Amino acid sequence: MLIDTHCHLFKQDYSNVEEVINHMNKNIMIVSADNLKTSYEVCKLIAKYDNVYGTIGIHPTELDEYKIDNLNEIESMILTKGIVGIGEIGLDYHYENTDKDLQKEVFISQLDLARKYKLPVVIHSRDAFNDTLEILKNYTDLKIDLHCYGYSLEAAKQFLKINPNIRFGIGGVLTFKNSRVIKEVVSELDLKYFVLETDSPYLSPEPYRGKQNEPYNVIYVAKYMAELKETSLDEIAKITSENAIKLFDLNMKK
Numbered sequence: 001m002l003i004d005t006h007c008h009l010f011k012q013d014y015s016n017v018e019e020v021i022n023h024m025n026k027n028i029m030i031v032s033a034d035n036l037k038t039s040y041e042v043c044k045l046i047a048k049y050d051n052v053y054g055t056i057g058i059h060p061t062e063l064d065e066y067k068i069d070n071l072n073e074i075e076s077m078i079l080t081k082g083i084v085g086i087g088e089i090g091l092d093y094h095y096e097n098t099d100k101d102l103q104k105e106v107f108i109s110q111l112d113l114a115r116k117y118k119l120p121v122v123i124h125s126r127d128a129f130n131d132t133l134e135i136l137k138n139y140t141d142l143k144i145d146l147h148c149y150g151y152s153l154e155a156a157k158q159f160l161k162i163n164p165n166i167r168f169g170i171g172g173v174l175t176f177k178n179s180r181v182i183k184e185v186v187s188e189l190d191l192k193y194f195v196l197e198t199d200s201p202y203l204s205p206e207p208y209r210g211k212q213n214e215p216y217n218v219i220y221v222a223k224y225m226a227e228l229k230e231t232s233l234d235e236i237a238k239i240t241s242e243n244a245i246k247l248f249d250l251n252m253k254k
């Protein structure tokens with residue numbers, strides 16, 4: 001069994017979401033929302049499929065129409081069966097003119113929400129290592145998935161130092177020719193720190209780089225990781241699935 005711990009399976013990107021989910025067979029997916037609208041979509045999807053779980057939340061680049069009341073709506077969905085975390089939330093300083101204060105405020109509010117309901121969080125952090133680390137120092141009680149991890153090995157060690165329950169989401173970027181930094185992270189750290197993801201519809205692994213991604217492709221990430229760690233695909237599937245089940249407290253629906 002493989003678990004794609006992070007994907008976005010919404011109508012805006014796929015003409016047939018059902019087909020994409022069925023292609024995963026009995027393997028498991030955790031669908032991440034990025035705003036209020038997709039949070040509602042996540043709730044619908046998890047009610048429909050036994051092998052689909054979800055996280056809800058507001059992404060740092062989705063704040064243009066943000067209102068404080070949005071968080072009350074997110075909270076109202078939290079107890080839906082199959083919601084296993086808050087995400088994806090975080091900080092993204094990649095673009096100019098970004099409102100860093102607002103990003104921090106919304107990130108912190110959602111971390112508080114996760115704490116209140118004892119839920120893990122799925123974090124997006126881009127070009128914002130220092131602020132992410134500083135904020136997470138106040139949330140060492142939370143279980144955390146640093147999804148699409150893109151910082152250095154040294155940074156990974158700093159995260160683990162403040163919170164040993166941080167896990168690193170590894171996706172298609174691992175298979176890219178020039179992704180030296182992430183290959184180093186995977187080579188050097190113990191397998192217990194990793195979960196697999198696709199971030200579909202983005203970031204397709206080789207040999208499908210540049211095409212639309214789907215959760216099924218998580219197998220190519222797993223295969224690549226097996227080669228890097230000089231172990232079998234079965235072993236990677238077993239350990240990363242155990243890690244994901246523990247991180248998200250997945251009570252198998254069936």
Ligand SMILES: [Zn+2]
Nearest residue numbers: 006032088199
């Ligand atoms: Zn994502």
